[in-house]
Amino acid sequence: MGRVSLQTKILALTLSLSFFIILLLTSYFTYMNGKQIADDRGRLALELSKSISFMPTIIEAFESENPSETIQPIVEKIRQKTGAEFIVVGNREGIRYSHPQVSEIGKKMVGGDSKRAIENGEYYISEARGSLGLSMRGKSPIFNDNGDIIGVVSVGFLVEDIERQIYKDVSKELVISLAALIASIIGSFLLAKSIRKDTLGLEPYEIVNLYKVKNAVLHSVQEGILSVDKNGTITSMNQRAKSLLGINGSVRHLKVDGLFPSNYLYDVLNSGEPQFDKEMTWKRKTIIVSCTPIFDEKSVSGVVAVFREKTEIEQMINKLSEMKTYSEELRAQTHEFTNKLYVLSGLLQLGEYKEAIEMIQGETSELKFQNQIVFEQIKDTKVQVILLGKLGKASEKKILFEIDPESYINKLPKHIRLSQLTLILGNIIDNAFEAVSATDKPLIKFFATDIGEDIIFEVIDNGKGIADEDMHSLFERGFTSKTGDNPRGYGLSNADSAVKELGGIIEVQNGKENTVFTVYLPKTVKGEGH
Template identity: 30%
Template sequence: MLISVSSAFEKELGQRAIAIARTVAQLPDIRDNVGRPGGAEIIQPIAERVRLATNVDYIVIIDMNRIRYSHPSESLIGKVFEGGDEKAALSEHEYISKAYGVQGYAIRAFVPIMDEEGIRQVGVAVVGILTPTFQSLLKQYQGDLLWSLAWGLLVGLTGSIFLAHNIKKQTYNLEPYEIAKLFEERSAVMQAMDMGIIATDEAGRIQFMNKLAKQYTGVGEDPFSGHLSELFRDNWLSSLEDLNRSFIHKPALVRGTMYLVSLHPVYVQEQFAGAVLTMTDHMEAHRLAEELTGIKSLVDDLRAQNHEYMNRLHSIAGLIQLGRTEEALQIILDETENEEHLARFIREHINDYAISGLLLGKYAKAREAGVSFELDPASHLDQVVQGLSSGDVITILGNLLDNAIEACAAQQGEKRIWCRINGDGSRLMIEVCDTGKGMNDEERRNMFKYGYSTKAPDGRGIGLALVKEIVDANQGIIMVDTKEEEGTTVKVEIKRTRGDRHD
């Protein structure tokens, strides 16, 4: 601030000095006597009167040889001017300079003195005003500076408090490091999602894409900030205009692959701010749905049953072609009797068609795997426990039987599973035993955890986790008895709770 004040002050002094110098250069007595012998006696009194009247520090008149004709220190009159900044003035130039003279640093104005006709230069009028020191300026403006600083501090403090409050309000009272942490966490979460995520502003310009979305749309690793219509050129998403209307799982073909696309509008302080699109691979979603609903297991069972029937038909056809019709007939009677006996038992004791179909399917699957399947004669299911659906029972029973069949199929020696199911509406009990490989301590501890699997890489560790979830949700219990190389017994029991009674 002081530097700015000093600069403005010096500029003002320069303008004042050059105005006085112009006046002095026009005085006839000075113009006529500069450069003449004895001229100093006339010029000095005039220059001093003007100096005192105008309150400048010095007025010096020099001739073309730089000889002084006036000076506040009369001892310097008649001597050569040695400022070094007067050369241009001797060539008819008018200017202001700052230089160190006899009395110290000064703002000096140089104005040429011309003869009466204004044709020939006869000398130079120099007016000097000493520049104040930094300390003198500080002393002179001390009061103003203090007041300015006080007011500036008050205004700045008030403004900073208001600004900080406003910023805090806009950032939900979060500190900068907290905002940075939230941003990093949000980015990490978005990148970790197993679906493509695209965020747009209210105009449809893309603001964010996670790695999976870039992979699905083929934009590569480089940031993409174009419009949504530029990203999806060959399907209905290219003409999507109303981002304020949500939809879920609409199919869209992108680069030859079918995806399920969902749109969710985003609002900030009740104002529409953009939208989030999610992309899920249609085949992956279909596979997962089959896994969760048990459809995949039922399809596998039907495939196994069909395969078993085809084997029998091939055997029968071969015997007939060989003319061994009696043996072919005996196979038909044996198989029919076995199937009919099991089907009749299930039909009479299991009062649920979906569960009956599951048991028949698992029987066929076990036979295909070379595993003996025995359904306990004491089994009966009058009705499912209130609070459970047939789908829940299918999930529990199907997963237990699948694991038992797979455990036996991988084992040498006897391969046998035994199953019992009992239910009367108030209680459900399912017990499955196998002579498979059993489980070690680690497998026993982790068998109900999501994602844990001892199967091939395509095993996802979902089945038993779903069983545990259903049992826990209905306040049931699971008991597991296992021994390596000998087999495993799993027993599930669910009772109707008081909250389910409708008396």
């Protein structure tokens, strides 16, 4: 079975919908119009009957010998003016005193619907068949001056006349409905033709296939890809681009303004010239951007942007550098203990047993105390590795590195990685090593605790401190107060970036005798630190 074309589907759907709506509205308006006409005629009949029943002339005529002689001319004149089919005035026995057909005067009223007016004195609308046919009637009792019911007034409009009026109004509505149907046919044809032109003659299934292929290609590449139209509205974006730019959820039909720095895209939109390998920093990532314009027949209709992350490479280099540093620190620790073993060996060979024993006891006591804190109170392996490396480096540099005996932390949450801890603790402690390098009695103290909602690390040094004018620039990338040929000014910046990734903060207290760096890392990630 062949596929139904888009044009045929649109025509069939719009025509069916239009026909259904027109039919529904016509039926509804016909019903409401008919009901309105019937109600209006009923109310008119009732109001006329009331008015006639209150006329003094009509009431006084009942006391005359020939009431019909007075009543008939009056009501006939009213009937002709109002267009009522009949106006009948009768006495309590239902004998007519007036009628459009004079021959019916004096005869009993027909229909049997006057009882409520004559007996109960009610005013009401009824429908009954009389001598002239089925009619809509308004019934009103006639009271004399004493309040007694002396007769009844019946004003009627033939149902046949009401229906004729309804059919006349319906015919007008049908003409309007037919015109609307013809207009919908023409509009449907033009709409189908326009849509087919917009889709370049492609059928929906062909468009779907093209979209699936494009979507598969878009999400299979490793680079982030984003396309926008000439107004800067996003038309497509793959998952890699969302990940690089830190965007969640659907972004279709959103403006790029505010989602990320989009000046490169607008430059290409305005100039029509492509831009390649431009750097931008966004959410602590360095991203390489290349933008290519999309042209239509007249001008630039959009831009395709390709994103690649530079930060990942930099982070990998930093991690390798840190691992190399700790490898060297462990080597230094090994070298330090090798030297001590040589000294111990020399003492034993010279027979200086007492000094050898004192040296062993001293080393053992110091090592036992430090190891007891590191291995029994610091439960996290990552922190243990960093502290052991720094203890070895401190020993080699002849710096007293004390771990507060009150320190205690359990195993850290999984979201805190070794690479992040290396950047944070490694750079802060290294900064402390450099700060105390020119001090006579260099001392660094380390404290850690996980009591409460945060994990807290504190590093105290008795170095020269930090100049007041440098405090506000301490964590800026590239800033350093030191001199030398090697690149400096990245350690504390990297530490600050790692802390912010974990949603924490770093506090610095610059005292006269000590400088204190305190790191607060939340146990659960709640957002970026400030």
